[in-house]
Amino acid sequence: MPRSxxxxxxxxxxxxANAVKAKKNRSPVLFMVILCTVIGLGMAWFxxxxxxxxxxxxxxxxxxxxxxxxxxxxxxxxxK
Numbered sequence: 001m002p003r004s005x006x007x008x009x010x011x012x013x014x015x016x017a018n019a020v021k022a023k024k025n026r027s028p029v030l031f032m033v034i035l036c037t038v039i040g041l042g043m044a045w046f047x048x049x050x051x052x053x054x055x056x057x058x059x060x061x062x063x064x065x066x067x068x069x070x071x072x073x074x075x076x077x078x079x080k
Contacts, residue, residue, distance in 0.1 A: 029071060032069045041059050
């Protein structure tokens with residue numbers, strides 16, 4: 001009798017084990033910009049009692065800090 005259960009089956013939907021995986025280009029810069037912008041808005045909201053000029057200044061300052069912090073995180077985690 002044939003032994004079909006011991007035969008190696010074909011699995012086309014699986015990737016080969018030795019295939020090189022593509023590197024995902026995920027960067028923490030966008031996340032840090034959004035997070036620090038929200039924090040800057042919150043700080044400006046409590047400090048200036050919702051003055052729109054200071055809210056905009058707080059958002060811009062937070063975005064700048066977030067961009068710098070995200071670039072530093074990206075550099076430190078990339079291992080370069």
